[in-house]
């Protein structure tokens with residue numbers, strides 16, 4: 001028989017996690033603040049718990065999926081004694097510092113703490129391509145890895161509990177950067193009356209081609225410390241970027257999303273990095 005699991009927090013994501021565990025054959029106990037949300041899962045075979053205490057008592061592996069880490073304290077702080085010796089996997093989105101603080105709280109009570117960053121939306125749970133980042137108590141993670149694999153592929157990123165959130169938020173940062181660019185491009189073409197449907201395939205191919213080159217290229221430059229380029233220097237980018245800003249202004253499109261780029265290019269060139277590629281900017285952004 002598969003090991004039992006408890007899931008606390010049955011929003012869109014928590015419900016998807018619990019459903020995946022049930023589908024994989026794990027006896028699954030579920031609790032939610034608003035009790036009605038246990039209904040669909042109970043229909044799939046879950047055991048509803050009336051209180052967080054009952055849920056925590058039901059399994060050695062406890063998964064939390066709440067809106068914020070403040071809520072994780074609300075729910076679990078009163079249950080520290082009951083959690084002793086168990087593993088708490090926290091999939092709630094938060095900062096690295098919050099994860100470390102939760103890990104320190106857990107350590108005080110002999111709770112094995114594993115922080116998790118879910119790189120998927122609820123319908124992607126338990127489908128190929130979805131994965132979850134984990135950090136914190138490695139022994140507890142290894143012990144429960146097979147169970148956690150029912151949710152999505154598992155990616156261990158290290159014993160510092162804050163690392164899963166750091167990787168998660170860094171991936172989201174890349175995503176937001178892309179969103180910024182795509183949004184601006186549609187605003188700009190939209191102003192000129194270019195049909196979004198006609199522009200979309202070009203934009204998608206362009207962003208994909210650029211990303212496919214940029215990401216490994218930046219990584220290689222950062223690994224080697226060798227940023228010199230004969231392809232697209234900071235000097236060339238610094239010279240061309242005002243054309244973008246002028247076009248935003250001409251078209252009547254706000255430049256607020258791009259406000260930081262020109263000053264950064266200027267600073268890079270001023271500091272003597274004009275012959276380097278854009279990978280240099282990743283070094284310049286790091287503050288002491």
Ligand code: NDP
Nearest residue numbers: 009010011012013014033034066067071092093118121122
């Ligand atoms: P929902 O808003 O659908 O669910 C939020 C859950 O948190 C509900 O179960 C809610 O209970 C519970 N909750 C909120 N406050 C409290 C509290 N004070 N005490 C007890 N329970 C509380 O959000 P999601 O399920 O989508 O997201 C949950 C977590 O997963 C978030 O941290 C989110 O960032 C993360 N995540 C979500 C993804 C997504 O695509 N949805 C992707 C990756 C991560 P109630 O039903 O009673 O309101």
